[in-house]
Amino acid sequence: MPPPTSRELAELAYDVYGKSTGGRNYQGLPMPDWDELTTAIQLAWIEAAGAIALNTIASLTGVSGTLEPSVGDVVLVPTDPADNNGATEAPAIITRVWSKTTINVRVLADSEATTWRTSLVYADSLAEAHGAAAVWTWPGGDD
Known part of the structure; x- marks a missing residue:
């Protein structure tokens, strides 16, 4: 279990x-x-x-x-497939750490669309986030 x-x-x-x-x-x-x-x-x-x-x-x-995020760490965030060459998640670089679970990032989409996201909260997996854009997880979190 x-x-x-x-x-x-x-x-x-x-x-x-x-x-x-x-x-x-x-x-x-x-x-x-x-x-x-x-x-x-x-x-x-x-x-x-x-x-x-x-x-x-x-x-x-x-x-x-x-277990603590740091500026420069790579995390995964959900993305709109239209902005990410069909993929629903993208890597992001942490630009600010507010707490162990809340961060700001620069999203590195597989397109020319590069965006900032602020106050993202940690989720064990992006699947559990139910379409919320304001979440992040560690790479491998959806295994």
């Missing part, structure tokens, strides 16, 4: 949070179902779960240095 993805961990955390508060958010209002959350809110929960997962893995393995 494969380990849970950051998205699965985020959904679990959101569900547990809801159960612990009687289904109420921090304002005391009823919590929507996960699927009713905006993409931005889902990505925030996914980022939090991803950070916890990365910190836990780092703590258990003692290899925290290899």
Whole structure:
């Protein structure tokens, strides 16, 4: 059985949070179902779960240095196939690190379309991102 993805961990955390508060958010209002959350809110929960997962893995393995993104690292991002010679992902160079899970990049598409993306959040795989453009993963993350 494969380990849970950051998205699965985020959904679990959101569900547990809801159960612990009687289904109420921090304002005391009823919590929507996960699927009713905006993409931005889902990505925030996914980022939090991803950070916890990365910190836990780092703590258990003692290899925290290899799990942190650095300026100049190559990552993968989803792309529009029309801008990338038919491919749905492209390499990107990290230009700014905000946290272990949030970065800015310069996308290196297989075309003349070279773009900047900001505040991308880590996803275990691009497939789990469900079409969101504001995500990144390490090469090999979709294996």
